[in-house]
Amino acid sequence: MKSRVIVSTTINGEPTEFLCEPRQSLLEVLRDVLGLTGAKEGCNNGNCGACNVLMDGVLVNSCLVLGVEAESHRIETVEGLAVNGKLHPLQQKFLEHAALQCGICTPGFLLSAKALLDHNPDPSEAEVRHWLAGNLCRCTGYDKIVRAVLDAADSA
Amino acid sequence: MPHDVWIPPVHRDLTHGVERVAVDGSTIGAVIEALDAQFPGLAARLTDGDRLRPGIAAAVNGVVASRGLRQKLTDASEIHFVPAMAGG
Amino acid sequence: MTSSQYKVIGSRPLRPDGVDKVTGRAVYGADVKLPGMLHGKILRSPHAHARIVSIDVSAAQALPGVRAVVTARELPSVGDTVTDLGESVVNLRYMSNNILAHDKVLYHGHAIAAVAADNPHIAEEAARLIKVTYEVLPHVLDGRAAMAANAPILLPDLRTNELGKQGSSQTNVAEHIRHQRGDLAAGFAAADVIVEREFHTATVHQGYVEPHAAVALWNEDDQILVWCSTQGSFGVQEQMAELLQVPPSRVVVTPTEIGGGFGGKNSVYLEPVAALLSRKAGHRPVKMTMTRAEVLFGTGPTSGSYIRVKMGATRDGTLTAAEAEMIYEAGAFPGSPVGAGCGVLFGPYKLENVQVDGYDVVVNRPKSAAYRAPGGTNAAFAAEAVVDELTEKLGIDPIAFRLHNAVREGDRRADGPELPRIGFIETLEAARDHAHYSAPLPGKQRGRGVAAGFWFNWGGKSSASASVNADGTVNLVEGSTDIGGSRASLAMQLAETLGIPYADIRPQVVGTAGVGYNEGTYGSRTTFSTGWAVYELGKKILDEMRQRAATHWDVPVDGVTVQDGTFAHNGDSMSFRELAGQLEVPVSVSASVFPSGFGPSFAVHIVDVEVDVETGKVEILRYTAVQDVGKAIHPAYVEGQLQGGAAQGVGWALNEEYVYDDKGRLVNASLLDYRMPTALDLPMIDTVLVEVANPGHPYGVRGVGEVPIVPPAAALANAIYQATGVRMTELPMSPARVSAALLAAAVPA
Numbered sequence: 002m003k004s005r006v007i008v009s010t011t012i013n014g015e016p017t018e019f020l021c022e023p024r025q026s027l028l029e030v031l032r033d034v035l036g037l038t039g040a041k042e043g044c045n046n047g048n049c050g051a052c053n054v055l056m057d058g059v060l061v062n063s064c065l066v067l068g069v070e071a072e073s074h075r076i077e078t079v080e081g082l083a084v085n086g087k088l089h090p091l092q093q094k095f096l097e098h099a100a101l102q103c104g105i106c107t108p109g110f111l112l113s114a115k116a117l118l119d120h121n122p123d124p125s126e127a128e129v130r131h132w133l134a135g136n137l138c139r140c141t142g143y144d145k146i147v148r149a150v151l152d153a154a155d156s157a
Numbered sequence: 158m159p160h161d162v163w164i165p166p167v168h169r170d171l172t173h174g175v176e177r178v179a180v181d182g183s184t185i186g187a188v189i190e191a192l193d194a195q196f197p198g199l200a201a202r203l204t205d206g207d208r209l210r211p212g213i214a215a216a217v218n219g220v221v222a223s224r225g226l227r228q229k230l231t232d233a234s235e236i237h238f239v240p241a242m243a244g245g
Numbered sequence: 246m247t248s249s250q251y252k253v254i255g256s257r258p259l260r261p262d263g264v265d266k267v268t269g270r271a272v273y274g275a276d277v278k279l280p281g282m283l284h285g286k287i288l289r290s291p292h293a294h295a296r297i298v299s300i301d302v303s304a305a306q307a308l309p310g311v312r313a314v315v316t317a318r319e320l321p322s323v324g325d326t327v328t329d330l331g332e333s334v335v336n337l338r339y340m341s342n343n344i345l346a347h348d349k350v351l352y353h354g355h356a357i358a359a360v361a362a363d364n365p366h367i368a369e370e371a372a373r374l375i376k377v378t379y380e381v382l383p384h385v386l387d388g389r390a391a392m393a394a395n396a397p398i399l400l401p402d403l404r405t406n407e408l409g410k411q412g413s414s415q416t417n418v419a420e421h422i423r424h425q426r427g428d429l430a431a432g433f434a435a436a437d438v439i440v441e442r443e444f445h446t447a448t449v450h451q452g453y454v455e456p457h458a459a460v461a462l463w464n465e466d467d468q469i470l471v472w473c474s475t476q477g478s479f480g481v482q483e484q485m486a487e488l489l490q491v492p493p494s495r496v497v498v499t500p501t502e503i504g505g506g507f508g509g510k511n512s513v514y515l516e517p518v519a520a521l522l523s524r525k526a527g528h529r530p531v532k533m534t535m536t537r538a539e540v541l542f543g544t545g546p547t548s549g550s551y552i553r554v555k556m557g558a559t560r561d562g563t564l565t566a567a568e569a570e571m572i573y574e575a576g577a578f579p580g581s582p583v584g585a586g587c588g589v590l591f592g593p594y595k596l597e598n599v600q601v602d603g604y605d606v607v608v609n610r611p612k613s614a615a616y617r618a619p620g621g622t623n624a625a626f627a628a629e630a631v632v633d634e635l636t637e638k639l640g641i642d643p644i645a646f647r648l649h650n651a652v653r654e655g656d657r658r659a660d661g662p663e664l665p666r667i668g669f670i671e672t673l674e675a676a677r678d679h680a681h682y683s684a685p686l687p688g689k690q691r692g693r694g695v696a697a698g699f700w701f702n703w704g705g706k707s708s709a710s711a712s713v714n715a716d717g718t719v720n721l722v723e724g725s726t727d728i729g730g731s732r733a734s735l736a737m738q739l740a741e742t743l744g745i746p747y748a749d750i751r752p753q754v755v756g757t758a759g760v761g762y763n764e765g766t767y768g769s770r771t772t773f774s775t776g777w778a779v780y781e782l783g784k785k786i787l788d789e790m791r792q793r794a795a796t797h798w799d800v801p802v803d804g805v806t807v808q809d810g811t812f813a814h815n816g817d818s819m820s821f822r823e824l825a826g827q828l829e830v831p832v833s834v835s836a837s838v839f840p841s842g843f844g845p846s847f848a849v850h851i852v853d854v855e856v857d858v859e860t861g862k863v864e865i866l867r868y869t870a871v872q873d874v875g876k877a878i879h880p881a882y883v884e885g886q887l888q889g890g891a892a893q894g895v896g897w898a899l900n901e902e903y904v905y906d907d908k909g910r911l912v913n914a915s916l917l918d919y920r921m922p923t924a925l926d927l928p929m930i931d932t933v934l935v936e937v938a939n940p941g942h943p944y945g946v947r948g949v950g951e952v953p954i955v956p957p958a959a960a961l962a963n964a965i966y967q968a969t970g971v972r973m974t975e976l977p978m979s980p981a982r983v984s985a986a987l988l989a990a991a992v993p994a
Contacts, residue, residue: 022366024366032275032276036278037269038269038272038273038275038276039268039269039270040269041273041275041454041455041504042275042456042534043454043455043456043504043537043916044537044915044916045536045537046537046915046916046917048537048915048916048917049454049537049916051454078269079267079268079269080268080269080270082267082268083268088264088267088268092267092268095267096259096260096263096264096267097259098881099257099260099730099879099881099882099884099885101263101266101267102505102728102729102730102882102885102889103453103454103455103502103503103504103505103506103728103729104262104266104267104271104502104504105273105453105454105455105502105504105505106454106504107266107267108267108269111267126929129924130924130925130927131925133923133924133925134923134924134925135923136923136924137454137916137921137923138454138924139451139452139453139454139505139507139889139892139893139921140505140729140885140889141885141888141889141892142885142888142889142890142891142892142893142922142927142930143888143892143923143924143927144884144888144927144929144930145881145884145885145888146924147924147929148929163661165408165423166423166424166425166600167407167408167410167421167422167423168408168409168410201409202408202409202410203408203409204409205327210327210409211327211328211334212327212334212406212408213408213409216661216662218662218663219662219663219664219665220665220841220842221704221841222841223704223839223841235662235663237660237661237662238408239660239661239662240408240422240584240587240660241334241584242582242584242585242588242619242701242703245451245507245508245509245511245615245616245617245618245619245767245768245951
């Protein structure tokens with residue numbers, strides 16, 4: 002377990018190299034090696050979605066991806082959503098709709114919702130609910146989250 | 158003017174079944190002393206040294222007394238001893 | 246229902262901490278990183294009940310990278326001190342035993358020892374190397390079984406407490422509570438219809454998405470610094486001081502952002518252990534985070550219960566008597582919420598003849614912790630189902646029946662005290678008049694259920710301070726953990742009081758070193774009590790600013806008026822901002838309060854379901870939550886409380902439960918198998934905010950966070966009955982249980 006591996010990736014548009022142990026998950030690497038603590042650990046086995054990030058535009062649970070698997074891939078995290086000082090429309094709508102209470106699940110929801118809107122810019126409520134079913138929120142009952150995503154789609 | 162003190166059901170063994178007692182007292186502590194004079198043993202159950210026993214709250218006219226035994230009673234009041242609780 | 250008397254209160258501004266939380270920048274418990282930080286891990290019991298014969302930590306200690314190992318021997322001996330830690334009454338010896346098992350393990354997952362190492366992986370490996378020899382003992386998981394004469398005894402010294410009266414023999418019954426008024430026999434004799442039923446509810450977890458996390462540093466000067474995710478930093482300070490037997494002033498607690506709590510993040514679990522490890526590891530900071538499995542094994546949950554309810558009513562629908570027996574499983578140590586359950590049970594109804602007996606019973610499950618309106622959901626599930634059955638037998642509309650029997654100001658609670666001004670009637674009327682209640686519900690296996698709920702709420706101690714900046718903004722420093730938008734609701738109350746814009750208030754949450762004493766964010770108390778402290782701050786600031794304005798104009802202060810943030814005297818006027826820019830002596834104030842006028846809350850929920858008779862799955866078609874909220878400071882976050890509480894109640898009702906094997910081992914300690922509701926399981930949750938101002942608060946605030954979890958399970962059970970003709974008496978009403986009940990009903994007895 003001692004030998005470490007150099008991994009070359011692009012994270013939020015920045016070419017990034019990191020050194021990780023083969024057993025470390027991408028979530029661990031993001032949080033503990035790179036200091037990107039926006040992705041959260043809620044369960045560490047792919048059930049809660051709090052660690053969700055995009056890998057080459059595809060939604061993944063970063064706790065179920067090994068750090069070494071990120072080699073040559075493009076990773077997007079919540080830290081990269083706002084561009085040039087401007088919040089992403091989803092971030093803005095989450096705030097306007099009070100779609101977060103404690104906020105721990107919010108980064109994961111934002112990434113899941115982004116993945117949805119990137120491939121389906123005009124989803125129905127049912128599609129939003131289906132797509133977000135991999136993200137657990139214990140505070141809101143999802144109502145305001147679903148509304149925020151629908152509103153972000155409408156205003157895009 | 159005496160207060161209307163409701164004896165908790167589990168302590169009515171000491172009051173021979175009596176549910177409500179009229180006693181005087183300028184504080185909750187004084188009321189309990191007066192109760193104990195009539196029904197020995199009540200103070201030992203309701204208090205722990207100079208405080209209400211942890212887990213017991215005194216409600217004065219429906220409002221939980223924030224000062225415990227030192228809660229002042231200005232007018233004739235209705236007093237209950239109830240389980241204390243706060244919530245999640 | 247909107248009020249024009251306020252400028253800020255009732256509006257929906259963005260929350261002050263919002264940007265940090267949508268950009269991933271907000272620092273939660275597990276995000277804390279200190280120089281030289283070590284990582285701790287806990288070893289947990291594989292048995293439900295066993296004596297610890299020996300613990301050998303030598304192999305763990307020898308592993309390279311391991312810096313410290315601790316067991317209960319490192320904890321100072323604490324006597325049988327029963328202390329009131331704000332949120333709950335605890336016996337310190339039990340609490341210490343729960344942190345690290347002393348001589349026995351009392352549940353699967355009970356913490357035994359802990360390791361600090363250079364990284365979490367080494368710590369985990371080392372924890373596995375600790376050798377514990379056990380003498381396995383018989384276990385008991387069920388409350389009623391634990392009350393039986395031959396039940397295994399968990400705590401040999403435990404005696405039953407009855408509001409201060411102590412029992413004399415060994416028992417698992419920690420507490421017996423009785424409420425009794427009137428003449429039960431006469432009440433039932435006067436009834437035309439009597440319904441008596443038995444109910445069971447499963448152990449469920451609060452389910453916050455953020456696992457517990459803490460960093461502790463025990464300094465060489467014996468100052469203990471703690472950074473953690475908690476509902477109350479002062480509560481952590483008090484518990485640390487008691488458990489480690491150090492003065493509270495030596496413990497400095499800095500709260501991080503919190504990823505949900507729901508009552509489950511008031512008790513400490515990791516903090517004292519991390520502190521002990523820190524001291525032993527040469528005073529290096531130690532970080533401990535739980536895995537999800539550990540959260541389910543070792544924290545929370547709330548009690549499973551057995552409840553028997555009997556109620557009687559006359560033909561015209563007047564309740565004449567009500568009786569109940571409630572057995573709540575406390576987990577391994579005393580402290581179930583049965584006391585609150587006893588109060589919630591018949592809380593909505595005017596009753597002259599009533600008796601409730603509650604029992605707090607220890608069993609070999611994790612020590613229960615508060616969970617949103619603790620004990621209330623269990624109680625309402627039972628009582629509201631019996632009420633529903635009465636209304637059916639009497640042929641009276643469920644809401645009409647409740648309106649007929651509803652408590653009003655001056656009516657007595659089951660435990661005696663009279664109720665203040667409450668809004669239950671208005672809440673019932675709003676539910677009755679809502680389009681949902683009268684909407685057609687065509688289709689097979691569909692049904693509509695309704696249920697009511699009561700919650701006490703709490704006031705408690707709060708402190709806050711504020712200072713006026715030269716640009717006219719105001720820094721608000723508060724000590725209430727912001728779990729769901731309370732920075733906003735507090736800043737709004739200060740802005741309203743000062744008559745300045747919401748955006749000019751800059752709130753921040755600080756720890757024990759930065760503000761006066763605060764109870765935790767629990768009991769639906771923060772917007773009420775800390776809101777009151779903030780209101781006092783506003784009045785004090787205005788007083789000081791008037792003084793400054795008087796000095797500025799060189800006039801008597803009595804001649805200076807202040808309205809809507811403008812100071813005036815005889816034709817001269819200055820805005821708050823202008824005056825702030827000219828202060829010669831700065832203005833800063835603080836306030837501490839302990840208000841008692843918290844008013845209880847009432848909720849009525851309406852739910853439509855469709856039951857799949859093949860699988861037993863219950864689908865929710867429509868949900869409406871109606872609630873007296875006093876005054877909604879920030880309506881969007883109030884709606885969020887109603888929606889979130891309803892959703893948790895739905896999970897409790899339909900899916901969630903702790904599942905054990907025959908050896909007392911928890912077998913579903915993951916979020917795949919402990920199934921909480923997802924976005925796909927729920928519809929939109931409509932809310933109706935009824936505003937009956939609480940006379941016990943300057944802005945009419947009532948706690949809103951807890952009561953929404955009280956009615957859902959009952960409303961769903963009543964809806965399932967309407968859909969299928971089968972009354973479910975056991976939670977969760979999971980597909981397996983519903984299909985079994987449907988099958989049983991289909992087979993003639």
